[in-house]
Amino acid sequence: MLTILVVGPVPAVVFGDESPAGFISGLAQRLAKTGQLEGTFEQTRYISVLSIPLRSSGTFTYQRGEGIVWRTLEPVASVVRISPDQGVVVVDDRNNPQPVPASELVGVIFLGVFSGDFSRLNDYFRVEHEQGVTAREGDHWELRLTPLRKQLAEHLRSIAIAGTQLVESITLLEPNGDRTEIVFETTESGEKFH
Amino acid sequence: MGAMSAPVMHRYLVGLWLLGLLIGGLYCGERILRGEVFQSNILGLIPERDEGGQSVYSGVTKNFEKRFVVMLSHPDPHQGSALAVALKEKLAQQDLVDMNGASESLLGELRDFFKPYRHQLLAVETRQRLLAQNPQDLAASVVTGLYSPVSGFRLYPFADDPFNLGGAWFQEVFPEAVRFRGTEIPSLRAEGRIWYLIDGQVRGSPFDLASQQALSTVLDDFPSQSGTQMGDADLLFSGVIFHATEAARLARSEISTVGSGSLLGILLLVIAVFRSRRALAAIAFTLLSSVLMALTISLLVFDRVHLVTLAFGTTLLGLAVDYCFHFLIKYRVHGDALVAGRLIRKGLLISAGSSIAAYLVQLVSPFPGLQQLAVFLVAGLVGACSAVLVLTLCFRELPSASLSPWxxxxxxxxxxxxxxxxxxxxxxxxxxxxxxxxxxxxxxxxGSSDDIRHLNSSSQSLLDSERKVQTLLGGIDPQRYWVVAGQDQQQVLERTEKVVAAIDDDRAPTARLAVAVTAMVPSLAAQRGDHALVASRLYGSDGAVTVMCVMLQSDCSQWQSLPGDVLDELEPSGVPATVAARFLPAALTTENRSIVLLRQGALPAQRKLESMAELPGVTYVDQVQVLSETLKSFRIEVTMLLAAFLGVFSLACIFFYxxxxxxxxxxxxxxxxxxxxxxxxxxxxxxxxxxxxxxxxxxxxxxxxxxxxxxxxxxxxxxxxxxxxxxxxxxxxxxxxxxxxxxxxxxxxxxxxxxxxxxxxxxxxxxxxxxxxxxxxxx
Incomplete structure (x- = not known):
C-alpha cells in the first residue's frame, strides 16, 4: 500500500526522561510545538529490478493545520499536497487536486510525524527508540517504526527516522529488499505561524 | 358454574370442552417452551412470486439479510479504537454471530489466485488509457509515480507489475476496500471523523428471535458496560437484523399494549355493568377458550405464528367477549341460562357465521400472513361461540345487581x-x-396506495443510521438488479458485459453504477482482448516498457518475458469460494446466469432501462416495484372478492329477511x-x-x-x-x-x-x- 514515505525534518530535543517511552513522548511533545517548516530533500530509491538507483530532489513546506506541500523538482516535476481535510492529492498541471486512492495511511504518517501526533502512528506501527546514543548527549538518535499488522508489513518492513538536532534522514525498507532513503535540509523552521 | 345441576349430557359436554382446553393449553405450552414458534419477518406476510428469477432474488436477499454493520466513532480515535475492539470481541463471543475477520488472508488469497492473470484483467480506466495514450505518456506516468512520494495502492510489487495493472483492477472490483485504513479494526475517515467498522453475519435468519437476541444483548449492554468512555461515542447500525429486531420489539410491545388495554377495558365494563364475579368468570372462560382455540389451531396448521398475527389477534379478545355479553344480559333478564341460550342461539350462530365467512374469504388471499390471521380469528371465534354455548349449559349466578339503570x-x-x-x-x-x-x-x-415501502415500521433514527452507513461504505442496492441468462457461462459473461456497458458507458470511472461479476472475471473474449492490448501497448517492442526503461536508464531484462501467453481458463466458477463470497455478483453467478447490481442511491435513466430490456436474456428486477405490484394486484383481487361477497350477502339478507x-x-x-x-x-x-x-x-x-x-x-x-x-x-x-x-x-x-x-x-x-x-x- 505504501511505496514511498517521507518524513519532514524535525528538531531534536534534550529530554529529561531517557527511557524509550519517555524519549518518544518527549520528542512528540517537542514536535507538537512546530508551527512551520521549509526545506529541501534528496530522495534515492533502490529498486532491485532497475540497474541504477532513482534519485530525485525538491522542496517541502509544512504549516500546522494546513498540511504539507511536497514539490519534486528533479528529474520529473510533481506536486503532492497532504492536508487533514483533503488527505493526499496530486496537483496536476492545471492546479487541480487529484485524490490518490488508498493514500490514507500515507497522510496519517506524514501529518503524524510533522505534527508530532504519534498517537495516530501508533495505530499502525510500533514506534521504538533505537538504543545506543541518547539525545541528552546531543548525538545521533534513531526511531524505528515497525508495522503492527501483516497487511502493512507485506508492503513495508520498517521505517527508520534518524537525526541529531534535526531529523536528517528517513529510510524505508520494503520486504523485497527495495529501499528509499530521503535526506533533508531544513532552511527555515519556527514554532509560531500565521 | 353450576354444572352439577345440569343434565348428564350437559355435564359430559362441559367436561369434554374443559378437557379440550386442557389439551390445547398443554400443546401450546409445549410448543412455546420448545421455542421457534414466532416469527417477525414482515415479508413473511407477503407471498413469494416467481418473477424475474425468484431464486436469484432469494440468493441476493439471503446474502444481504444476514449481514450487519456497526460503525463506531469517538472524538478521541484511541478511545474509539479501544471501544471498537471491545465491542467486536463481545460480539464474537456470541454463538449465533460470525464476525468478519481481518482481510489480510483474503487479500493474500486473492492476490495469489489472480496473479497469473494480471495481464488479462484490466480496469475500465486502464483499458481506456491504454487505448488513448501513446507509449511515451504511459511510460512517463509510471516514471512520475516512481519519483513521487505517493503512488497509491499496489496489488503486486513493481517488479511483477510495473504498470500496476493489478492495483487498478483491484480498486475497480473493491472500490470500498482501499478507502479503509489498515488499523486493528478497519476504519475510515469521513467528515473529519474516524469511523471504525465492525461487521459480521448472523448464522441463522435475522428474523429468528435467537439471532436478534444474540446481537441486541451485546449492543444494549455495551454502553453501560463501557462506562464513561461511551459517552461521546456515536454508533451507526446497518442490516436487516436491526430492522427485524426493532419490528419484533414493536410487535411485542403492541401485543402487550393492545392485549392489556383490551383486558382492562373488558374488566372495567364487566365490573361497571354486571358487578358480579361469576359474570367476570364467564367472560374469562370465554376469552380463555377463544385464545387457546386460536393459538392451538394456528400452531397445528402453521409451523410458526407471525408476531403481527398475534398483535392483530389480540383484538380477538374484543370480538370473543361480544357473544358472552349478549348471553349475560339475557341471563340477567330471564334468570335461566338455557332460556338465555335459546334466545341468543340463532343470533349468535348467524353473527358468528357471517364473521367467520368474512374471515374465511381471507383464506383465498395468497398472503400467508392473512391466511394465518384468518385461521387464528376463525378458530378464536369458534372457540368463543362454543364457550358461550357451553355456558348456556352450566352457567348459574347468584342474585346480583340489576341492569335496570342501563x-x-x-x-x-x-x-x-x-x-x-x-x-x-x-x-x-x-x-x-x-x-x-x-x-x-x-x-x-x-385513490389507492400500494407502495411496499409504506409497510416499513423502522424508526426514523434507524433509517437515518442505515443511510449514513450506506453513504460511508457505498453499499449495493439489493432491491434493483438485472438477471442475465445464457446458454453457457461465456454467453452469460458476454451479455453481462453488454449490460454493464449500457449502464456505465457514458459515466466517469468514479461514477460507475454497475457491479457485476465481469469486473472480477470478464468473458474470455474480453480477457483475450485485454491481453492483446497489454502485450502491444505495454510490452511490445515499441511499447511503453521500452520507453520507460530508457527513461530509467535500465535494461529491463526482467520484463522481456512479459506478459506471456493468454490463459484461457479463468472463469467465475474457478474463483475460490472465500474470495467470491466477498464479491456478491461472483457469489451469485452460475453456469447459466449472473446478476448485475447497482450501487445505492442512483438509477439509470428510463430510456436506458428500456433499451436494456431489449438485450437478449436480460431481465430487470425491481423488488420494490414487484412487491408493490403484488400488493396492487391483491388489493384489486380482494376488492373484487369483497364486492362478490357483498353481492351474495345482499341476496342472502333479502332471501332470509x-x-x-x-x-x-x-x-x-x-x-x-x-x-x-x-x-x-x-x-x-x-x-x-x-x-x-x-x-x-x-x-x-x-x-x-x-x-x-x-x-x-x-x-x-x-x-x-x-x-x-x-x-x-x-x-x-x-x-x-x-x-x-x-x-x-x-x-x-x-x-x-x-x-x-x-x-x-x-x-x-x-x-x-x-x-x-x-x-x-x-x-
Whole structure:
C-alpha cells in the first residue's frame, strides 16, 4: 500500500526522561510545538529490478493545520499536497487536486510525524527508540517504526527516522529488499505561524 | 358454574370442552417452551412470486439479510479504537454471530489466485488509457509515480507489475476496500471523523428471535458496560437484523399494549355493568377458550405464528367477549341460562357465521400472513361461540345487581334521541344519501396506495443510521438488479458485459453504477482482448516498457518475458469460494446466469432501462416495484372478492329477511364507507380493504342481533358493550406504529363506531314513527 514515505525534518530535543517511552513522548511533545517548516530533500530509491538507483530532489513546506506541500523538482516535476481535510492529492498541471486512492495511511504518517501526533502512528506501527546514543548527549538518535499488522508489513518492513538536532534522514525498507532513503535540509523552521 | 345441576349430557359436554382446553393449553405450552414458534419477518406476510428469477432474488436477499454493520466513532480515535475492539470481541463471543475477520488472508488469497492473470484483467480506466495514450505518456506516468512520494495502492510489487495493472483492477472490483485504513479494526475517515467498522453475519435468519437476541444483548449492554468512555461515542447500525429486531420489539410491545388495554377495558365494563364475579368468570372462560382455540389451531396448521398475527389477534379478545355479553344480559333478564341460550342461539350462530365467512374469504388471499390471521380469528371465534354455548349449559349466578339503570338509560336517553331523528326520515335519508355520495367521491379522489415501502415500521433514527452507513461504505442496492441468462457461462459473461456497458458507458470511472461479476472475471473474449492490448501497448517492442526503461536508464531484462501467453481458463466458477463470497455478483453467478447490481442511491435513466430490456436474456428486477405490484394486484383481487361477497350477502339478507334485510345492508354499506373515508387519508391500501371484511362481519353482528332480538334496551346494551370492547381493542391498534396494524385498526375502529351509531338509526328510520312488529322492534 505504501511505496514511498517521507518524513519532514524535525528538531531534536534534550529530554529529561531517557527511557524509550519517555524519549518518544518527549520528542512528540517537542514536535507538537512546530508551527512551520521549509526545506529541501534528496530522495534515492533502490529498486532491485532497475540497474541504477532513482534519485530525485525538491522542496517541502509544512504549516500546522494546513498540511504539507511536497514539490519534486528533479528529474520529473510533481506536486503532492497532504492536508487533514483533503488527505493526499496530486496537483496536476492545471492546479487541480487529484485524490490518490488508498493514500490514507500515507497522510496519517506524514501529518503524524510533522505534527508530532504519534498517537495516530501508533495505530499502525510500533514506534521504538533505537538504543545506543541518547539525545541528552546531543548525538545521533534513531526511531524505528515497525508495522503492527501483516497487511502493512507485506508492503513495508520498517521505517527508520534518524537525526541529531534535526531529523536528517528517513529510510524505508520494503520486504523485497527495495529501499528509499530521503535526506533533508531544513532552511527555515519556527514554532509560531500565521 | 353450576354444572352439577345440569343434565348428564350437559355435564359430559362441559367436561369434554374443559378437557379440550386442557389439551390445547398443554400443546401450546409445549410448543412455546420448545421455542421457534414466532416469527417477525414482515415479508413473511407477503407471498413469494416467481418473477424475474425468484431464486436469484432469494440468493441476493439471503446474502444481504444476514449481514450487519456497526460503525463506531469517538472524538478521541484511541478511545474509539479501544471501544471498537471491545465491542467486536463481545460480539464474537456470541454463538449465533460470525464476525468478519481481518482481510489480510483474503487479500493474500486473492492476490495469489489472480496473479497469473494480471495481464488479462484490466480496469475500465486502464483499458481506456491504454487505448488513448501513446507509449511515451504511459511510460512517463509510471516514471512520475516512481519519483513521487505517493503512488497509491499496489496489488503486486513493481517488479511483477510495473504498470500496476493489478492495483487498478483491484480498486475497480473493491472500490470500498482501499478507502479503509489498515488499523486493528478497519476504519475510515469521513467528515473529519474516524469511523471504525465492525461487521459480521448472523448464522441463522435475522428474523429468528435467537439471532436478534444474540446481537441486541451485546449492543444494549455495551454502553453501560463501557462506562464513561461511551459517552461521546456515536454508533451507526446497518442490516436487516436491526430492522427485524426493532419490528419484533414493536410487535411485542403492541401485543402487550393492545392485549392489556383490551383486558382492562373488558374488566372495567364487566365490573361497571354486571358487578358480579361469576359474570367476570364467564367472560374469562370465554376469552380463555377463544385464545387457546386460536393459538392451538394456528400452531397445528402453521409451523410458526407471525408476531403481527398475534398483535392483530389480540383484538380477538374484543370480538370473543361480544357473544358472552349478549348471553349475560339475557341471563340477567330471564334468570335461566338455557332460556338465555335459546334466545341468543340463532343470533349468535348467524353473527358468528357471517364473521367467520368474512374471515374465511381471507383464506383465498395468497398472503400467508392473512391466511394465518384468518385461521387464528376463525378458530378464536369458534372457540368463543362454543364457550358461550357451553355456558348456556352450566352457567348459574347468584342474585346480583340489576341492569335496570342501563336499561333505563336506553329508554330515557337513547331511544328518544333515535325517535326524534326517525321523525325526520326524509331529511335524514336525503342527508345520508348525500353523505354516502360525497364519501364515494372523496374515496375516488384519494385513490389507492400500494407502495411496499409504506409497510416499513423502522424508526426514523434507524433509517437515518442505515443511510449514513450506506453513504460511508457505498453499499449495493439489493432491491434493483438485472438477471442475465445464457446458454453457457461465456454467453452469460458476454451479455453481462453488454449490460454493464449500457449502464456505465457514458459515466466517469468514479461514477460507475454497475457491479457485476465481469469486473472480477470478464468473458474470455474480453480477457483475450485485454491481453492483446497489454502485450502491444505495454510490452511490445515499441511499447511503453521500452520507453520507460530508457527513461530509467535500465535494461529491463526482467520484463522481456512479459506478459506471456493468454490463459484461457479463468472463469467465475474457478474463483475460490472465500474470495467470491466477498464479491456478491461472483457469489451469485452460475453456469447459466449472473446478476448485475447497482450501487445505492442512483438509477439509470428510463430510456436506458428500456433499451436494456431489449438485450437478449436480460431481465430487470425491481423488488420494490414487484412487491408493490403484488400488493396492487391483491388489493384489486380482494376488492373484487369483497364486492362478490357483498353481492351474495345482499341476496342472502333479502332471501332470509325480506325488506328487513335492506336495513342490514344499508347499515353495513354506510359503516364501510364512513370507516374507509375516515381512515384512508393516504390512499386506500390492500389492508384497508381487508379490514373492511372485519367491519362487514362486525356490523352484521350488531344488525343480526337487532333483527333477531329487537331494538330494545337489552340488545342495545349488549351491542354497546360489545362495540365498546372492540372499539377499545381496534382503537388501540389504530395507534400502532406498525403501518399494517394501523391501517387495520383505524378502519375497524371507525367502522365499529359508525355501525354502533348508524345501525339502531337505520332500524328507527325503517320503522318510521311507529313500532312495526315486522321489524321485531320493541318499544
Amino acid at each position: 336499561l333505563i338509560f336506553f329508554s330515557t336517553r337513547v331511544e328518544p334521541a333515535y325517535l326524534r331523528l326517525g321523525a325526520r326520515r326524509l331529511q335524514l335519508c336525503c342527508s345520508l344519501a348525500a353523505v354516502l355520495a360525497l364519501l364515494a367521491g372523496y374515496l375516488y379522489w384519494l 325480506g325488506r328487513r334485510g335492506s336495513v342490514v345492508l344499508v347499515s353495513v354499506l354506510a359503516s364501510m364507507f364512513v370507516s374507509l373515508a375516515l381512515s384512508a387519508a393516504g390512499g386506500v391500501t390492500l389492508f384497508h380493504v381487508l379490514a373492511l371484511l372485519l367491519v362487514l362481519g362486525l356490523t352484521v353482528d350488531a344488525a343480526v342481533f337487532y333483527l333477531e332480538l329487537g331494538l330494545n334496551g337489552e340488545t342495545w346494551l349488549a351491542s354497546t358493550l360489545a362495540s365498546a370492547t372492540s372499539i377499545l381493542a381496534f382503537g388501540l391498534l389504530a395507534l400502532s406504529d406498525v403501518p399494517l396494524l394501523h391501517h387495520f385498526g383505524s378502519v375497524v375502529f371507525f367502522g365499529l363506531l359508525a355501525a354502533w351509531l348508524i345501525t339502531p338509526l337505520m332500524f328507527q328510520l325503517a320503522r318510521g314513527g311507529t313500532v312495526p312488529a315486522s321489524l321485531g322492534l320493541k318499544s
